[in-house]
Amino acid sequence: MDNNDKLIRLRYALEIKNKDMAEIFKLGGEEVTVPEVIRILTKTDEEAEDNDQIKCNNSMFDAFLNGLIIFKRGKQEPKPGQPETPESSYKKSANVNNLLLKKVKIALALTTEDMLDLFEKAGITVTKGELGALLRKEGHKNYTECGDKFARNFLKGLAIKYRG
Structure with missing residues (x-):
């Protein structure tokens, strides 16, 4: 994909x-x-x-x-001492599927339970541990790369939730 x-x-x-x-x-x-x-x-x-x-x-x-x-x-004002524009996260991460999950979660203010529910709507069962591993920072010992199957089912769950 x-x-x-x-x-x-x-x-x-x-x-x-x-x-x-x-x-x-x-x-x-x-x-x-x-x-x-x-x-x-x-x-x-x-x-x-x-x-x-x-x-x-x-x-x-x-x-x-x-x-x-x-x-x-909305735009978030940088805290004192922080750079104006943060370093692009895709350069640090080779897998954009993980970024997709993280950033859509932030944009839509989804909780972990909401995300698990989206996967459930798409027809797959994901545990909290698996989801946590997908949302971790690359390089963390429990980090798991998000495959196309998870990304596809996440987007399918979003469509079911928001489109009916």
Whole structure:
């Protein structure tokens, strides 16, 4: 599952309009126009040579997730002594699925119980320990890399919860 597919699923689950998608990218520090958003969200055939889709790389996806947090919760003022803009988290982490879980959890103010419920709605059972391992910082001894199956089911659970 590539970043474009994750964006498509996230947009569907949260019912985000194209104009809002462009605004979210802008809040995250990535300048994307509405026509470019449409090209990012367009599914294309792998064999098609006139591929008009814009590939969403990890930095774009991270910018979108950061923008989603600001869009949903508002801009947080940095505390004294903190840098103005934190270091991009995707550079530290090779797996964007873990970032997806963490940042959507923050953006939607989900509790651990809410997240377990989302996985349950998608038809898989995840324990608190497994979820905690997915949400840990990379390098922690209990950190577990989030696979596409977990990310796909998390987004499916979001769609069921918010779309009915």
